[in-house]
Amino acid sequence: MNEMESKKQVARHHQVGLTDEKAIDMYRTMVLARKFDERVLLLQRAGKINFHVSGIGQEPAQVAAGFALDRDVDYFLPYYRDYGFVLSVGMTVRELMLSVFAKAEDPNSGGRQMPGHFGSKRLRIVTGSSPVTTQVPHAVGIALAAKMRNEAFVSLVTFGEGSSNQGDFHEGCNFAGVHKLPVIIMCENNQYAISVPIHKQLGGRIVDRAAGYGFPGFRVDGNDPLEVYRVVKEARERGLNGEGPTLIEAMMYRLSPHSTSDNDLAYRTKEEVDENREKDGIPKFKQYLLEAGIWSEQQEEQLLADIRVMLDEATTYADKAPFPTPESSLLHVYDGDAEGSN
Secondary structure, three states: OOHHHHHHHHOHHHHOOOOHHHHHHHHHHHHHHHHHHHHHHHHHHOOOOOOOOOOOOOHHHHHHHHHHOOOOOOEEEOOOOOHHHHHHOOOOHHHHHHHHOOOOOOOOOOOOOOOOOOOEOOOOEOOOOOOOOOHHHHHHHHHHHHHHHOOOOOEEEEEEHHHHHOHHHHHHHHHHHHHOOOEEEEEEEOOEEOOEEHHHOOOOOOOOHHHHOOOOEEEEEOOOHHHHHHHHHHHHHHHHOOOOOEEEEEEOOOOOOOOOOOOHHHOOOHHHHHHHHOOOHHHHHHHHHHHHOOOOHHHHHHHHHHHHHHHHHHHHHHHHOOOOOHHHHHOOOOOOOOOOOO
């Protein structure tokens, strides 16, 4: 790479509208999400928690999408691997730990839901549940409300490529296309629907389905956070301008098993996983920041130390926090039976 090409590469985060500080914040959040995920996997193996659905390998796209949105007005409908995304829009590590430990203070469900089923009224994260893809028509409905009320916000919904074959996806896309709704429909294509590889799931490309519903679709490298940021930011602008929905297919690879109940080597090889590990977007983005001159190995060491302290504090707090009381299972069943949730 000659000097001119190097300068062009270094300036990429400025070209997509990110300041040095925001680019660094994005990286910090990616690393935090990765370290949280790794910690929780260890906690499950140690018998401290019961279950975990990992998102290792998907953090760059999740974090970039979160940073491209307006955290004060937009609505978010993430799916169960989106730790990087929910951290990007304001959820804390302590809150996530309370969820995986199923404690009463868990803001997602008060300890009554599986981990990864996010929900926060405070952060406009709309409650998700186990049936896959149900969040797509919900996101479309929220976008319809924005249009009917003439309010300037968008909704963003994420899901895996296996979910794109469910009827909820197609019905949501069709309704959004007909009514030109401000919704961003983002598929995190991680190559596997549990144990089913992509060539057994799809006869074509998910991104190409957008044309059939009358709105644009974009396929992006999910390991490249700057490209994901650009595409999501532009999709938001189109939505606010009345130009309707956008379908984004972010290509990535799930490096961890589907869940802690899964033996992924029963359906893929270690060599395949290792080959895709070379494409991991987090170390690549770190290298980009180093070459841009806005990050250093000393800052990296401090970041890892700070995250370790944060995770230790959150783990200890969540471990010692009280479980929900039996009678709390009766709360939130009928309207007016309890105070509003966070």
